[in-house]
Amino acid sequence: MKTSAALFLDLDHTLIRPKSGETFPKDADDWEFMPKMLNALWYDIHHTFRPIVIVTNQGGVTAGFHTIEEIEAKLAKVKAALVTHLRGNFDYKYPTEVYHYCAYNYDFMRKPMPGMAYQAAIDLNLDLSKSTMIGDMDSDEQFAKAVGMGFRHVDRYLGNVSYTAPLNVREG
Numbered sequence: 082m083k084t085s086a087a088l089f090l091d092l093d094h095t096l097i098r099p100k101s102g103e104t105f106p107k108d109a110d111d112w113e114f115m116p117k118m119l120n121a122l123w124y125d126i127h128h129t130f131r132p133i134v135i136v137t138n139q140g141g142v143t144a145g146f147h148t149i150e151e152i153e154a155k156l157a158k159v160k161a162a163l164v165t166h167l168r169g170n171f172d173y174k175y176p177t178e179v180y181h182y183c184a185y186n187y188d189f190m191r192k193p194m195p196g197m198a199y200q201a202a203i204d205l206n207l208d209l210s211k212s213t214m215i216g217d218m219d220s221d222e223q224f225a226k227a228v229g230m231g232f233r234h235v236d237r238y239l240g241n242v243s244y245t246a247p248l249n250v251r252e253g
């Protein structure tokens with residue numbers, strides 16, 4: 082397998098946000114994609130063909146707010162919706178790849194520590210120096226910089242999108 086670049090994405094307030102408008106989700110179904118994010122990702126992936134790697138701190142598990150099973154089930158739903166969207170909007174067969182890593186404990190895997198980036202690099206044979214991280218927190222930026230990965234704040238990533246992908250239109 083050849084080494085490749087990836088698009089690393091923070092989860093909360095980058096890829097998704099609570100549908101309820103609260104800072105923290107009320108339950109496992111309290112989420113929606115960030116406005117414009119699906120179009121931005123479609124446009125990005127359409128041009129770069131890079132896999133998406135979701136990297137998220139879920140300290141709420143350690144604090145007892147959620148179980149690992151609840152978080153993993155939610156992530157499975159988010160990923161399924163994302164893959165369906167990306168595949169549904171390609172007019173040719175593109176093997177959309179979306180992976181995820183969760184930091185449940187306060188250790189080397191938790192952003193801004195770089196554990197999840199190194200784990201993904203090993204698992205997926207990634208070149209981190211050619212990869213990009215999108216996030217909303219300082220810890221996301223520090224995580225990226227710790228491994229020589231580019232960083233873009235989510236506001237800038239979404240603000241730069243000037244092209245609107247043809248949502249729900251499958252050609253050919």
Ligand SMILES: [Mg+2]
Pocket residue numbers: 091092093094095216217218
């Ligand atoms: Mg975040």
